[in-house]
Amino acid sequence: MLRAGIINVTSYMGGELVRLLAGHPEVKVTAVTGRSAAGKPLADVFPHLAAQDLMVGERIEEEVDVVFSALPHAASAEQCLPFIRSGIPVIDLSADFRLKDVSEYGDWYSVEHPAPELLDTSVYGLTELHRDEIAVAKVVGNPGCFPTGAVLALAPAVVAGLIEPDIIVDGKSGVSGAGRGLGLSYHFAEANENVSAYALSGHRHLPEMTQELGRLAEAPKPRVTFIPHLIPMNRGILSTCYATLRADSTGSDAKTRLREVYAEFYRGEPFVSVTDAPPQTKQTQGANTCLVYPTVDERTGRLIAVSAIDNLVKGGSGQAIQNMNLMMGLPETLGLSTAGLYP
């Protein structure tokens, strides 16, 4: 069994890593850290994980074969560095190894990057797009939850050159996306029975989308507007994406051709399904699934692509394990085939 360490296990992402790895046949979580709970059993923080019988430490002191970090940006790279330097594979769930352009990182996160020298060799962990690089990477920057859903919804159309570069991503996320830290916006009586848009002047997940869609697209580069919304539910992200079809992609069979492009693009993918009906986030609850539904607004000649994921699984810890499997030479789906929870 490989030994995995998890930094900041007390976050929702950290808890999900433990939950999912508990069912992994080749990996055992042997060390977990979390400042506020250091010295306590993990069961005190997350009673649903009592069976794992783990103690929360200050630091990972034991030898481990792979490290996950669920710390916030900057703090995360800092704590990952010793492991990276020792050659231990690291999957970082923060933003630290997502953006390739260090100045863009500085602009969006308002801190100096703790390890800019690693940006060249670290890999953006959207598994379906970077599978081969991930398999040989030592550091993976696990994607943000919104970019995972949006890029998977749009990638086939972008790669096939079906759409114009003007793209709208309207994201709808459950409240767990905001983490376990308190805030008035996440106070039950405020968030419940409410929906709102936020980050209208720019969300930190936008540059990830632009970077990844830009890599896929021929010039001109996509011009993405991304507006996230807070939805009164715990888990799930629905991404509704809009773009104008290129003139040569419209016509009476546009929808059929579009669906063929998507079906082909995701053929054989274990975790992405092109669905026949608009997906619902509940259909992905707890599972590493991404459901993608592409269609055409025939009145206006627009692509509408909707995707659903669980923000904590395919949008976070599940994808991190998917990446770990590749990095450790294991079958990609190992430990991730559990069906989700419905209803």
Place this chain on the structure above:
Amino acid sequence: MLRAGIINVTSYMGGELVRLLAGHPEVKVTAVTGRSAAGKPLADVFPHLAAQDLMVGERIEEEVDVVFSALPHAASAEQCLPFIRSGIPVIDLSADFRLKDVSEYGDWYSVEHPAPELLDTSVYGLTELHRDEIAVAKVVGNPGCFPTGAVLALAPAVVAGLIEPDIIVDGKSGVSGAGRGLGLSYHFAEANENVSAYALSGHRHLPEMTQELGRLAEAPKPRVTFIPHLIPMNRGILSTCYATLRADSTGSDAKTRLREVYAEFYRGEPFVSVTDAPPQTKQTQGANTCLVYPTVDERTGRLIAVSAIDNLVKGGSGQAIQNMNLMMGLPETLGLSTAGLYP
């Protein structure tokens, strides 16, 4: 006191009419109908309205001064016709008097219009846009909930010629918008902890938006894509609207100018506020308020306009009473100034 009759009081819209009119100083509900509950006290259907002490009838047989109908389309016009012919003012909350083009009505609703001869004189009841016509109308087609939010969010930009005709409306509605009729999509365990897009091949509220935005716009006419989403909450619609700013509307002061246009457009409006922060649907719960927040995505030169309403109030029964006030020569805000419920 004016006497009001309500057809199909057992719907959520019907219940809201009774609730709101209970606080109206010049109008008294004197007759209410509802097939399934005919012969029963309204309190059996809606215990929160017990104080109104109304009996549900089959038909309005008493003399009334004004009629509201909350029946579904086609059935509604049919039941309204006798009152219309008697010259009694009618506010119809169904779709029957919203679309001016009878063939479009046929296309979207798959029935023959019961009274096409009235389409010329009936008025679309989006009060802020058609105040003068409503004041002299005998038949008002009260707007759909989604068009109310979307058109109010976009009207100032369209009228001022700030945006290109390509418009995306991403609508997010609480489940009461689907009414009180049962359906698997509205079954608690299905709708709760879930978000999904629906009506991707075209929602019936689209032609209303196109009609109303088209009236406001110079040529070319708007090309609207509208995708509604079901949100796990009872009330509220958030409309997130996207459009490209015209070249002469961009620039470093685009946002300032945009906000001035909106402020000017809604100056003095009792129920529409241009807000300084993105609005939340909860801020409108139970009230006849529409909150509008326009901004500019400076990276892409796009307008983003977000509006929040309570789908059952400004998106339905509240606006119906607003229209009634005008039609009956009463102050527009009468009975509608109650503050909403928060949280």
Place this chain on the structure above:
Amino acid sequence: MLRAGIINVTSYMGGELVRLLAGHPEVKVTAVTGRSAAGKPLADVFPHLAAQDLMVGERIEEEVDVVFSALPHAASAEQCLPFIRSGIPVIDLSADFRLKDVSEYGDWYSVEHPAPELLDTSVYGLTELHRDEIAVAKVVGNPGCFPTGAVLALAPAVVAGLIEPDIIVDGKSGVSGAGRGLGLSYHFAEANENVSAYALSGHRHLPEMTQELGRLAEAPKPRVTFIPHLIPMNRGILSTCYATLRADSTGSDAKTRLREVYAEFYRGEPFVSVTDAPPQTKQTQGANTCLVYPTVDERTGRLIAVSAIDNLVKGGSGQAIQNMNLMMGLPETLGLSTAGLYP
């Protein structure tokens, strides 16, 4: 118009006082305070109250005719004292003037009472039980939300001597009952999709219940077990109360007699209804209503009495205004007859 001041308007209870008084024909809120928001418009804190156009101050400096305090215990009595000494009627929504026994107050709240000399003359503001005293009181201790529901559910049976003194109150409250202060238990992703019991070693609302039921009962005094539960909804308290019927209260007509006792007890009450079916909290949302349903478990000879209230209205601000009306010589229902919100 009477001028009302509200201390700590930025709490949910404070916001509800403003909302409800906005519809009061004889009272106008003229001064509101709230430490964190001092110097800001109330609309910044509660956009739904923008129409009231109030500025939040540090202290009430204007002359007022009546004061409401929505501060926490101890702080509340302290800030109320100057007004009390000036002879201005005060309705305190904190616990400071609820318990008549100062040592019990000390035991439960772990502070010294700031004004024990007032406990003799202040009145417990459960309006239906203490109407006459309230009408002549200068200081009213507005009841806790749980005691309001539980005591109203049980009072008729206790007064009529129908039940043995062993009483179980199982309380179920929406999360707004915990106020606007942040806490992990009220963090959306924790409270949502969850139900739990809390305060199992004793909740501060227990001594109120014991005091009030004790006043109503012949010896022996009630022995109450009260367990509150947190329910994933914003508003509402359902109190399910259990007690063994006295031997002479059982029999084949026990239920009929029980219902007669309740009907008689609450005959003519404007805000308490004895219902024919088990009540739902939603039926009281936003309204000053208490719905009470008494029945008999014929298999075991037990009374089951269920009540529903909105914890912020009849369980708080609504009842406070009901008390104010009495104290100021106004009709008890003034400003409180607005129907609630459903759904």
Place this chain on the structure above:
Amino acid sequence: MLRAGIINVTSYMGGELVRLLAGHPEVKVTAVTGRSAAGKPLADVFPHLAAQDLMVGERIEEEVDVVFSALPHAASAEQCLPFIRSGIPVIDLSADFRLKDVSEYGDWYSVEHPAPELLDTSVYGLTELHRDEIAVAKVVGNPGCFPTGAVLALAPAVVAGLIEPDIIVDGKSGVSGAGRGLGLSYHFAEANENVSAYALSGHRHLPEMTQELGRLAEAPKPRVTFIPHLIPMNRGILSTCYATLRADSTGSDAKTRLREVYAEFYRGEPFVSVTDAPPQTKQTQGANTCLVYPTVDERTGRLIAVSAIDNLVKGGSGQAIQNMNLMMGLPETLGLSTAGLYP
């Protein structure tokens, strides 16, 4: 691999059986039925189970080694009979094999029992109480969700003779407990933001509780009042149980002794934990866990025992698989050790 058949797979319980068995190393679901969906892939009904690649049939025609039925009562026994007669082990999730007294079954379910001759040999499947009998049973009547939680919460106290026979069970259930069939009470806008008591004249799960607690108790038999409540969440049951401690069970160390009794009773149980803090239903979401928290109300000398389960897992399909494991000679925990979902 053993082959399992599932009758009425289209119910929530049926879906959960498929989900859980998908992770079972010794059992494979090979046949599933469901009238309304017969002829369709299971993925059409439950997209989250698409990976299982099952077709829904009218009847189980294939050879199977074990059968689960998730049909309603009466219909269930009827469809199980052929399998029972063929000697195939059956776990029936309906009420048909729960009550030992056929006349009581008739009273509560208003139908004649389809197979009264089986009541003697079928076993009530509350695993922790009837483990040995289940291991040799051919027909198991899987317990109702409420009895599972309530009996596990009370059993140690009843067996140890700590409490008087007067017992109150206040049950709080998520809405999935009502199944997937439509009804106004489960319509989203009605159930959401609402809590209510139901079945006040007697719920069908009461006789199960009485039967099982009665088997455990010395005379006199328990007199149980059980009131269920509908909670606006999908999954979970919290049972709050109240009983008076016998005189010799009170005293200053009552709580310590009580906790020892519970700890001893459940020592070594894989799925029942005695917790140090009041449990939350969310801590059991998706898992076959029952959390039990016993305490003493020292003011009144009462036992309060709170338990939390997932109504669809330990309260249904999970326990059914636990029973199947025993019946088939497999380790009891096989396929059931997946951690739950949090948040």
